[in-house]
Amino acid sequence: MQDRIFYAVCFGFIFGVLARSFLFVNLYFILLVLLLVGVLAIYFSLLKNFSLIKNRWDIILVVFVLTFCLGIFRFHIADQPAPENITMSGTIVDEPDIRENNQKLTVKTTETKILVTTDFENTYSYGDQISFKGKPEKPENFITDQGKNFDYVNYLRKDGIFYVMGYPSIEIFSHGKGNVVKSALFFIKNKFLSVIDATIPSPESLLMGGLILGERSSFGEEMRQKLINTGTIHIVALSGYNVTIVAEWIMKLFSFLPLNLGISIGIFTIFLFILMTGASSTSIRAGIMATLALVARATGRNYDIGRALLLAGVCMILLNPFVLAFDVSFQLSFIATIALIFFTPKIEEYFLWVSTTFKLRDIVSVTCAVYIFVLPFILYKMGNLSLVALPANVFILPFIPMTMLFGFLTGFLGIFSYLFGVPFSFISNVLLHYELSVIDFFSRVPFASFIVPNFPLFLTLIIYACFIYKLFGRSIKKFFTEPF
Secondary structure, three states: OHHHHHHHHHHHHHHHHHHHHHOOOOHHHHHHHHHHHHHHHHHHHHOOOHHHOOOOHHHHHHHHHHHHHHHHHHHHHHOOOOOOOOOOEEEEOOOOEEOOOOEEEEEEOOOOEEEEEEOOOOOOOOOOEEEEEOOOEOOOOEEOOOOOEEOHHHHHHOOOEEEEEEOOEEEEEEOOOOOHHHHHHHHHHHHHHHHHHHHOOOOHHHHHHHHHHOOOOOOOHHHHHHHHHOOOHHHHOOOHHHHHHHHHHHHHHOOOOOHHHHHHHHHHHHHHHHHHOOOOHHHHHHHHHHHHHHHHHHHOOHHHHHHHHHHHHHHHHHHOOOHHHHOHHHHHHHHHHHHHHHHHHHHHHHHOOOOOHHHHHHHHHHHHHHHHHHHHHHHHHOOEEEOOHHHHHHHHHHHHHHHHHHHHHHHHHHHHOHHHHHHHHHHHHHHHHHHHHHHHHHHOOOOOEEEOOOOOHHHHHHHHHHHHHHHHHHHHHHHHHOOO
16 A cells, blocks of 8 residues: 555656646646545545545545646746846856857856856856846757757756857956855866866867766767767766766675675765766766666665655656756666666576676676667657667777776876876776777768657657566556555
8 A cells, every 4th residue: 555655646746747847737726626635635534444445546546636736736836937137147156068169157147047158268167256248038949960859948947047148248256156065066076177188188088077077068079979879978978877887886896895885885986976076966866866776786676776766756856847858867867777777687688698707798788778778768859879889888888987987096186196196097098098999980880870850759658668568567567456
């Protein structure tokens, strides 16, 4: 009974938020439904003899409808209209996003946030207070290079950004007005990256920044396209999958220690990663996903961790309802973590022929499981199909944890003295050069990737329905048929 109520609460809330993400629902109607189901809930709670209820599914349905309405209500609260009047001054509340031809500043004014695009004439930092003159405009959706309609409006809206402004005149009138802790974290991060840039040549240093901190902004278009064409773009993304690789490898290094201590070291690695990225919301979500996947794979308690994963997802959606439908990073992290926990054990038996040296069998099975599981979503959202993704990842992923470890040692020790980091930078450079060579080789393979501009939503849903049935069919059947 408790399990059924737990899942009714979680999925009721999720489906409520999802429904409100795409459909407008009259708030008064929702309040009426909430009142009715609230009365029913009180009635059921007052019944002294539960046998008076002919079918306890009545309780489950009431709980589901109640949390469904709460999900709609939560999104409604977050769905605030864009302010009409904007103060032309504010504080930069995130690190400047440095692109190839410009930089983007997230500026918080009294009323809202504005995404300001500017050139490289001035250097801006987190916590700078600025005034600007220009014309704020509401963002518009656009068609990507893959022919997909990108919902840019809601992508920015999930972060509270309602306006964009292109190349205004900007004047800095104060520094250091940001959060002290966040400022310190960004300082350490930038110092870390400066050590990497000083001790490892480019483009290897760019790849290292992407591996450890998810820094992709400095990538040239050619390098970015190679990563996309070879299906290896995930290695430089802040995802639960990427972080899990590092933490799991660290945990294996300390496998001679008691299990709980090894898991603790892995989780501590994730905590360091979150701090190094400036504790952004994306890295926190990735850290939570990675921690759950790590504990599941280490202890084999997939069922318990699965419920924890669902609860973690609900909590993230409760904090920001927009991430469910409009944050691709959240969606990919969630799907990849499900694949790591539940799908990988299903296909490991097909890779018994792969050597266990350097955990190669684990790497291959995890790579295939995650790639197969996320592929329909990638085709629907991004429209890119890489035919060389599996071999490219198999050749690269076994070396990624070691690369990240030596890269971390290079940057961390180099903060105290460049000389401390130099020995590790040599090893890092060799590994990075190998990985870039593999990416370059597979990107040159004829017909390495294709664009699928209109992969249908209904087909995506059918494929994931089959995945869900394969993974959770017995549990779902037990949920609906087992006596209370």
